[in-house]
Amino acid sequence: MKILVTGAAGFIGSHVARRLLERGDEVVGLDNLNSYYDPKLKRDRLKRLEGKKGFSFVQADLADRAAMEELFRSGKFSRVVHLGAQAGVRHSITNPHVFVDSNVTGTLHVLEGCRHAGVEHLVFASTSSVYGLNGEMPFSPKQGTAHPISLYAATKKANEVMAHSYAHLYRLPVTGLRFFTVYGPWGRPDMALFLFTKAILAGEPIDLFNGGDMVRDFTYVDDIAEGVVRTLDRAPAPDPAWDPKRPDPSSSSAPYRLYNIGNNNPVKLKDFIAAIEKATGKAAKRNLLPMQPGDVPATCADVGDLMRDTGFKPATSVEAGVAAFVRWYREYYNA
16 A cells, blocks of 8 residues: 655654555655754654655645645555644643644645545544543543643644544544553653653753652553554444434544554553663652643543454553663664
8 A cells, every 4th residue: 555654754653654664565754854853863763764665755844735735646645644743732832833833734734635635544643632631530532522731732632623524524534543652762852751761861850740740651652553553454434323412522423433542551650760760770860840731640541442443452561661762762872
């Protein structure tokens, strides 16, 4: 198959593209290579893909309507994996317009491209952040998500709603995946594991918000990539049991599904740090700070629907995943 992967130079996108290439698919990777974090890391991720048969790269911005229309006109894609987005809960508070341009306008261009090109299946990235003020654990895609607490989460919620409208209007098969705290080799420098490992190896203090009293459903990137590919291979059909009087947010009378992809095994941030200390062989110095705006105290994924429909459940332990990241970090940065 010929598959478009947006955000192919990103953390998750590069892993998904590599996984698709290794099984023999043709992959066109799209990325704008912006400077939200070091573009060299993005280019180095691309280098791992460019040596593989079947990969080509297009540098363009999702918000560039003309470029996206031309990409879909010439691409003739069977399927699309839309992972390109402006990420960062805290960044969205200080730079809201960037998030709307990339995550809302950019996703509209992807939806329009899929619609007009007759794409068989669109899989797009959402986030556990959409659960917002919901306090019922574990988070289930059957629960409501009407109260996001960051603009980043709000743009991802908008993506879900926009995607459903296209599934309903144009019968475009669409699957949304809510990722839970993804970590692993080639990760983003603004994420906790990267920041903590860098500081601990340098003997510098780490910033612990909410005193470290947070719980996260940390999910290893290889498990995320496997979940993306499993769902990509299973285009949704309208749910015959869907009831408009008791609507299930995770399915529809349209060809539309939402799944969580998480480890279903939440870990205290303090234990996550202990795993980094073990992998680095160094103790962390802690700088305790209050809760940051836009953060939630805990996440946990109900992955029952994902297991039922794909036979897959993430299972990589935090200890194994953190150790793999630290090995990569030391090799990549000669640390």
